[in-house]
Amino acid sequence: MxxxxxxxxxxxxxxxxxxxxxxxxxxxxxxxxxxxxxxxxxxGASGAYNVGEAEVWVMDPVSRTTDVAYALPPTALDAVRGVPGVDWAVPHLRSSASVRTRDGDLEGVAIIGVDDATLIGLPKRMAEGSIDVLSQPDSVIIDDVGAVNMFGEGRDPIGERLELNDQRAVVRAIADATPSFTSQVTLYTKYSQALNYVPGTRNRMSFVLAGVADGLTAEEVADRIESQTGLKAETRDEFAQAGVDFIIENTxxxxxxxxxxxxxxxxxxxxxxxxxxxxxxxxxxxxxxxxxxxxxxxxxxxxxxxxxxxxxxxxxxxxxxxxxxxxxxxxxxxxxxxxxxxxxxxxxxxxxxxxxxxxxxxxxxxxxxxxxxxxxxx
Structure with missing residues (x-):
């Protein structure tokens, strides 16, 4: 049948x-x-997951995602370093800026300033070049998707000169990073150099990235940071989920x-x-x-x-x-x-x-x- x-x-x-x-x-x-x-x-979680070393993200209590953050005072870094269970803590800057290319085009970019000594805050992989290029003056690293968006397919961005806040920036490497929700061009540079590229305000440190000492979990250290400093501290997974939730709730x-x-x-x-x-x-x-x-x-x-x-x-x-x-x-x-x-x-x-x-x-x-x-x- x-x-x-x-x-x-x-x-x-x-x-x-x-x-x-x-x-x-x-x-x-x-x-x-x-x-x-x-x-x-x-x-929406790419900003958190691109920084593989950071186990805990510390921020102002009103901050919500990597792109929606309120700047911290410089004293917040020492306060986090003084919390028991914090293995290390470094400053992290994320800001928007306008860049002028050699061709005279104006582009909106995201500036990410990573720790000068450890370079914590950079993506895990590089598509071209090495992270060591940041030791050279005025060096920036561009993300691979941003390189295509800014310079076009097939054009090598290495050596391109940009103008940021009347300062010179030279693209010397390409990062293999997960694109952001808006696929905005992202430029990575040292924290001290990033301060020159973004408009000056009294407080410009966006986050404090922290590592966890042996024998402790990220959740335990995050709770200690919140109770002792009054700042908001979230684990990498929690902060990544916050980025996803923000898109769902606000778009x-x-x-x-x-x-x-x-x-x-x-x-x-x-x-x-x-x-x-x-x-x-x-x-x-x-x-x-x-x-x-x-x-x-x-x-x-x-x-x-x-x-x-x-x-x-x-x-x-x-x-x-x-x-x-x-x-x-x-x-x-x-x-x-x-x-x-x-x-x-x-x-x-x-x-x-x-x-x-x-x-x-x-x-x-x-x-x-x-x-x-x-x-x-x-």
């Missing part, structure tokens, strides 16, 4: 392909949009992507439901004949379930492969750097496909169950 069900399904090629297309399109839309959404909001991205995902589900139900109903209607005589020779509604339900499973398996596979092909095709674009498909997303798409097939199958089977066996002889 199950083989008969498959032959009935594949015998009508137009409706079979229509069902497969409906499932594949719905799966592609849901999987692709969820993948882009997750990767975009995860970039329309979740709503926009959520609408697209819902539309993908609705379109899948519409296409598959209509095509499945037409398939059942065109084969109502065959189902009636089966009931006339003694096939029960339960057996017919299993037959339709096999048909739906076959269509769902093929369509789901094509949809997921389409998402993989999409990411592979745009892997060379700096805007899609580091994009991946979390394992939870294909599971969400699979559940959506099962719901689509269940809803459309139940609606289509009503006419079959109401069909009288004698109707086939009329």
């Amino acid at each position: 199950l083989w008969i069900a498959i032959r009935m399904l594949t015998g009508d090629k137009q409706k079979f392909y229509g069902l497969v297309f409906g499932i594949a399109f719905s799966t592609l839309l849901i999987t692709q949009q969820l993948t882009i959404f997750v990767n975009l909001i995860e970039r 329309g991205i979740p709503t926009n992507f959520g609408i697209t995902v819902v539309l993908g589900f609705v379109v899948g139900v519409a296409i598959v439901g209509l095509t499945f109903s037409l398939f059942i209607r065109d084969n109502i005589k065959q189902f009636g004949a089966l009931k006339a020779i003694g096939v029960t509604n339960g057996r017919i339900l299993r037959m339709v379930t096999v048909q739906a499973a076959l269509v769902g398996l093929i369509g789901y596979g094509l949809g997921v492969l389409g998402t993989v092909a999409f990411l592979w095709g745009f892997s060379g674009s700096p805007f899609f750097k580091g994009f991946y498909i979390p394992w939870q997303i294909p599971l969400v798409s699979l559940v959506a496909v099962i719901l689509i097939l269940a809803i459309t199958g139940v609606l289509a089977l009503r006419s079959v169950f109401r069909t009288e066996p004698a109707s086939v002889f009329r």
